[in-house]
Amino acid sequence: MAPTYTMAGGKGPNSYSQHSTYQRALLEVAKEKISEAISTKLEINSASNRFNIADFGCSTGPNTFLAVQNIIDAVGQKYRKETQKNPDDNIEFQVLFNDHSNNDFNTLFQTLPPTKGYFVAGVPGSFFGRVLPRDSLHVGHCSYSLHWLSQIPKGIADPNSPAWNKDIHCTGFSEEVAEAYLDQFKIDMGSFLKARGEELVSGGLLFLLGSCVPDGVKMSETMKGMLLDHLGNCLNDVAKEGLINQEELDSFNFPIYPAHVAEFKSVIEDNGCFTIEAFEKISHANEEFPLDPEFLATSNKVTFGGVIESRFGKEAMERTNELYEKKCPEILPELANAKSGMQFFIMLRRN
Amino acid sequence: MAPTYTMAGGKGPNSYSQHSTYQRALLEVAKEKISEAISTKLEINSASNRFNIADFGCSTGPNTFLAVQNIIDAVGQKYRKETQKNPDDNIEFQVLFNDHSNNDFNTLFQTLPPTKGYFVAGVPGSFFGRVLPRDSLHVGHCSYSLHWLSQIPKGIADPNSPAWNKDIHCTGFSEEVAEAYLDQFKIDMGSFLKARGEELVSGGLLFLLGSCVPDGVKMSETMKGMLLDHLGNCLNDVAKEGLINQEELDSFNFPIYPAHVAEFKSVIEDNGCFTIEAFEKISHANEEFPLDPEFLATSNKVTFGGVIESRFGKEAMERTNELYEKKCPEILPELANAKSGMQFFIMLRRN
Numbered sequence: 001m002a003p004t005y006t007m008a009g010g011k012g013p014n015s016y017s018q019h020s021t022y023q024r025a026l027l028e029v030a031k032e033k034i035s036e037a038i039s040t041k042l043e044i045n046s047a048s049n050r051f052n053i054a055d056f057g058c059s060t061g062p063n064t065f066l067a068v069q070n071i072i073d074a075v076g077q078k079y080r081k082e083t084q085k086n087p088d089d090n091i092e093f094q095v096l097f098n099d100h101s102n103n104d105f106n107t108l109f110q111t112l113p114p115t116k117g118y119f120v121a122g123v124p125g126s127f128f129g130r131v132l133p134r135d136s137l138h139v140g141h142c143s144y145s146l147h148w149l150s151q152i153p154k155g156i157a158d159p160n161s162p163a164w165n166k167d168i169h170c171t172g173f174s175e176e177v178a179e180a181y182l183d184q185f186k187i188d189m190g191s192f193l194k195a196r197g198e199e200l201v202s203g204g205l206l207f208l209l210g211s212c213v214p215d216g217v218k219m220s221e222t223m224k225g226m227l228l229d230h231l232g233n234c235l236n237d238v239a240k241e242g243l244i245n246q247e248e249l250d251s252f253n254f255p256i257y258p259a260h261v262a263e264f265k266s267v268i269e270d271n272g273c274f275t276i277e278a279f280e281k282i283s284h285a286n287e288e289f290p291l292d293p294e295f296l297a298t299s300n301k302v303t304f305g306g307v308i309e310s311r312f313g314k315e316a317m318e319r320t321n322e323l324y325e326k327k328c329p330e331i332l333p334e335l336a337n338a339k340s341g342m343q344f345f346i347m348l349r350r351n
Numbered sequence: 352m353a354p355t356y357t358m359a360g361g362k363g364p365n366s367y368s369q370h371s372t373y374q375r376a377l378l379e380v381a382k383e384k385i386s387e388a389i390s391t392k393l394e395i396n397s398a399s400n401r402f403n404i405a406d407f408g409c410s411t412g413p414n415t416f417l418a419v420q421n422i423i424d425a426v427g428q429k430y431r432k433e434t435q436k437n438p439d440d441n442i443e444f445q446v447l448f449n450d451h452s453n454n455d456f457n458t459l460f461q462t463l464p465p466t467k468g469y470f471v472a473g474v475p476g477s478f479f480g481r482v483l484p485r486d487s488l489h490v491g492h493c494s495y496s497l498h499w500l501s502q503i504p505k506g507i508a509d510p511n512s513p514a515w516n517k518d519i520h521c522t523g524f525s526e527e528v529a530e531a532y533l534d535q536f537k538i539d540m541g542s543f544l545k546a547r548g549e550e551l552v553s554g555g556l557l558f559l560l561g562s563c564v565p566d567g568v569k570m571s572e573t574m575k576g577m578l579l580d581h582l583g584n585c586l587n588d589v590a591k592e593g594l595i596n597q598e599e600l601d602s603f604n605f606p607i608y609p610a611h612v613a614e615f616k617s618v619i620e621d622n623g624c625f626t627i628e629a630f631e632k633i634s635h636a637n638e639e640f641p642l643d644p645e646f647l648a649t650s651n652k653v654t655f656g657g658v659i660e661s662r663f664g665k666e667a668m669e670r671t672n673e674l675y676e677k678k679c680p681e682i683l684p685e686l687a688n689a690k691s692g693m694q695f696f697i698m699l700r701r702n
Binding site: 050094130 | 400401443445447452453455456457460461463470471472473474475476481482483484485487
């Protein structure tokens with residue numbers, strides 16, 4: 001069984017659904033790009049009254065509702081313009097919300113927008129494999145999910161391997177480690193594209209949003225990389241205090257890899273099913289995290305707390321987070337001088 | 352908002368998933384009937400590689416998995432026979448598991464059969480309305496759900512109405528009460544059929560299984576009716592003990608109505624979208640509940656405990672259940688002489 005990673009469920013103050021404003025800001029900026037893309041690049045089959053949209057890695061909302069509504073509105077506008085008919089009377093939208101089977105779908109279903117104009121289906125399963133029937137999807141969307149790998153790369157957690165990584169993520173400073181992470185990314189992203197290629201109808205669009213790293217920049221030169229290094233340092237402090245076993249920590253890695261632009265493009269080209277219609281850097285107001293220790297600590301907890309807790313226990317997780325916030329001011333000057341990361345907007349068209 | 356009723360979630364000893372053996376026995380007997388029906392009545396479009404199956408009122412499993420697998424196996428066999436081709440290589444099945452949005456879909460998704468040969472989607476929403484796109488469904492299934500009404504019938508809970516019901520269900524002995532229940536059943540079953548009529552493709556099949564009452568028999572003359580009367584008596588005892596407010600109890604009703612055969616047929620005919628291919632009484636080993644107080648009490652708790660708890664609190668629910676089991680032996684002779692209820696197997700074909 002591959003490990004799976006889901007965001008903190010429920011609706012409480014420490015839930016993902018309450019702490020996804022950063023991702024939402026990206027969606028707001030992407031909204032216009034998506035509308036324009038649908039207006040110019042999507043071919044609507046006016047003979048069919050059905051239109052299926054999927055959000056891969058939807059988590060528990062509310063961002064996923066915003067994302068799919070953007071798409072539905074854009075498709076409706078285009079339909080109205082092309083056919084002079086009211087889309088509400090003619091198209092039935094079905095939205096497929098996909099995430100791991102241990103995602104909190106109950107919360108997702110119980111917080112659906114009350115006035116939604118679409119049929120809802122929750123689709124459990126890893127998006128690295130097929131989750132939908134062949135040729136059944138018109139528009140796919142995947143936001144802030146593709147940096148999660150399906151598993152810890154080979155050798156990374158093995159002290160006897162040249163790829164052994166004492167850091168908790170791919171900092172970019174060890175060639176062997178970076179290669180192992182990249183190899184896994186190629187496998188996973190390749191699997192993702194293969195599955196989507198089978199699910200999407202010809203001419204269908206796939207929107208990918210998230211974080212990557214500009215070519216030539218190392219992860220730990222960016223703010224997000226520095227914050228992961230900070231988390232690693234705090235985990236080490238907690239190990240010294242005795243709440244975490246040091247050896248276990250030395251073998252601990254997050255299965256995340258924000259790829260470089262060229263790496264991303266190369267996997268898409270290797271797949272061969274898609275035309276890259278757009279691969280852009282997008283900017284938004286919250287482009288880098290605000291330099292506020294409390295915000296950063298909560299963000300960290302919501303995103304990584306679950307994995308840390310399941311590996312090292314609740315007490316260690318809570319202590320780590322306490323240190324994370326307490327020591328955060330020490331790294332603020334470094335964060336302020338970080339190299340820019342990159343938020344990507346990718347639009348692929350199924351050939 | 353209409354009230355919604357879901358079975359006890361989770362996987363624990365008091366969960367629905369552990370106490371649905373009775374319903375399962377019915378499914379086992381229905382299996383053969385469904386296979387035969389699919390073999391003789393279903394037209395397979397061999398040009399399409401997609402086949403969609405929905406289970407309406409799926410609850411949390413495992414019965415729903417058994418039910419849909421029966422259907423998939425039967426469709427596969429028919430396909431193989433008609434086309435001489437292997438269905439595994441040619442048909443993609445998608446199974447749509449439908450229930451209220453407060454159903455425990457998390458448990459459903461986490462207990463899916465590991466080797467299932469179909470795509471999974473959970474569809475939240477009341478089956479009294481549309482939950483799937485038009486013409487998107489090939490076979491629908493609904494087992495042990497259609498006796499639940501969408502709401503308490505009009506007047507039933509109002510002490511000033513001629514239809515006021517001091518019993519907790521429709522015993523059949525008051526004409527006004529029975530009429531109010533039947534009116535609500537007609538509305539709900541009508542809505543169910545209208546929605547399914549739009550969702551099913553022409554030629555698609557709808558299998559309905561569950562409990563009804565033979566014409567001429569009153570609910571409280573059957574074992575299930577007697578058990579509900581027993582539950583009502585126990586609730587009254589608990590009210591006398593002070594844990595339940597008597598007035599509240601006098602207005603309390605379960606929104607369930609196992610219709611009479613003629614009533615069921617009449618609603619189907621009024622809808623007009625379907626041909627009744629079968630409307631049969633089916634028999635199985637567990638046709639009537641075993642006369643075992645512990646079994647009966649647990650069954651009662653799993654099915655009705657949630658509604659009682661949400662209305663009168665956990666303590667009252669537990670006390671009621673305690674009395675239910677303790678006093679059960681008193682009614683065993685009566686149960687042993689009950690008139691037969693009826694387990695129905697209905698097959699409808701979309702015109």
